[in-house]
Amino acid sequence: MVIASWNVNSIRARCEHVKTWLSTWNPDVLLLQELKAAEFPAELFKPLGYESAAVTQKSYNGVAILSRHPIDVVSTTLIGDERDSHARFLEAVVNDIRIVSIYLPNGNPIGSDRFVYKLAWMDRFHQQMQIWLRSEMPTLVGGDFNVIPEDIDCHKPASWMHDALFQPEPRARYRALIGLGYVDAFRFLHPGQGGYFTFWDYFRKAFEYNRGIRIDHFLLSPGLAERLESCEIDKGPRALDKPSDHTPILVQIRDSTETAR
DNA sequence: ATGTCGCCTCATAGGCGA
Numbered sequence: 001m002v003i004a005s006w007n008v009n010s011i012r013a014r015c016e017h018v019k020t021w022l023s024t025w026n027p028d029v030l031l032l033q034e035l036k037a038a039e040f041p042a043e044l045f046k047p048l049g050y051e052s053a054a055v056t057q058k059s060y061n062g063v064a065i066l067s068r069h070p071i072d073v074v075s076t077t078l079i080g081d082e083r084d085s086h087a088r089f090l091e092a093v094v095n096d097i098r099i100v101s102i103y104l105p106n107g108n109p110i111g112s113d114r115f116v117y118k119l120a121w122m123d124r125f126h127q128q129m130q131i132w133l134r135s136e137m138p139t140l141v142g143g144d145f146n147v148i149p150e151d152i153d154c155h156k157p158a159s160w161m162h163d164a165l166f167q168p169e170p171r172a173r174y175r176a177l178i179g180l181g182y183v184d185a186f187r188f189l190h191p192g193q194g195g196y197f198t199f200w201d202y203f204r205k206a207f208e209y210n211r212g213i214r215i216d217h218f219l220l221s222p223g224l225a226e227r228l229e230s231c232e233i234d235k236g237p238r239a240l241d242k243p244s245d246h247t248p249i250l251v252q253i254r255d256s257t258e259t260a261r
Numbered sequence: 262a263t264g265t266c267g268c269c270t271c272a273t274a275g276g277c278g279a
Binding site: 010013034058106114244245 | 266267
């Protein structure tokens with residue numbers, strides 16, 4: 001089973017890119033973030049064989065799950081704060097795997113209310129991740145985590161020193177998720193390898209010089225990590241005309257019936 | 262500080278968020 005994730009920075013602006021990419025790769029599941037629209041255009045993807053579920057709000061945020069297989073939506077909100085109205089979380093079950101699409105708060109500037117919200121969101125997320133570990137269901141969380149996990153996950157640490165994505169607090173919280181037993185799919189299969197990014201700024205020819213950051217991640221529960229086959233970043237869409245500032249990341253998961261090698 | 266996108270509106274320019 002192939003599962004991909006892509007922050008599209010507006011689904012309206014990127015619908016042609018997404019359709020082309022789906023017909024090229026034919027993933028079983030595609031997680032989307034930053035829809036930036038009140039409605040998700042589900043009908044655009046049905047002719048390609050994808051059903052969808054989405055959590056949306058006007059102008060900001062928004063997450064979705066596209067799938068060739070039936071989607072059973074479990075939750076559209078993150079636990080721990082009923083007043084949190086941001087569209088950043090969608091939990092579903094597809095093919096006996098819990099699949100979660102997240103758009104973690106950016107948190108800039110440091111020290112602002114938005115930074116406080118980011119840390120609180122990560123604390124609530126940690127709680128939810130802990131609860132999931134107690135269930136039988138294998139879990140995959142994918143999306144824009146807005147966290148640069150380590151120094152090798154950015155082109156030049158000095159350039160990100162004053163950015164919320166690179167601060168000790170969110171990075172410690174990301175490490176704590178790994179501490180629970182979750183596996184960062186890309187880093188697990190490509191240990192110690194720098195220069196692999198999922199986001200490049202629109203300005204200063206950042207993509208041309210590969211000045212980027214790795215902030216779109218897949219976290220796999222321990223049992224699911226044993227079935228991890230591959231994890232790759234597809235830089236292709238970032239090179240297109242009118243691109244998103246992010247590019248897709250893909251994981252391949254073996255069927256649970258297949259025997260381990 | 263700046264760069265560049267995409268969204269929205271006391272809308273065709275400017276503010277906000279990223």
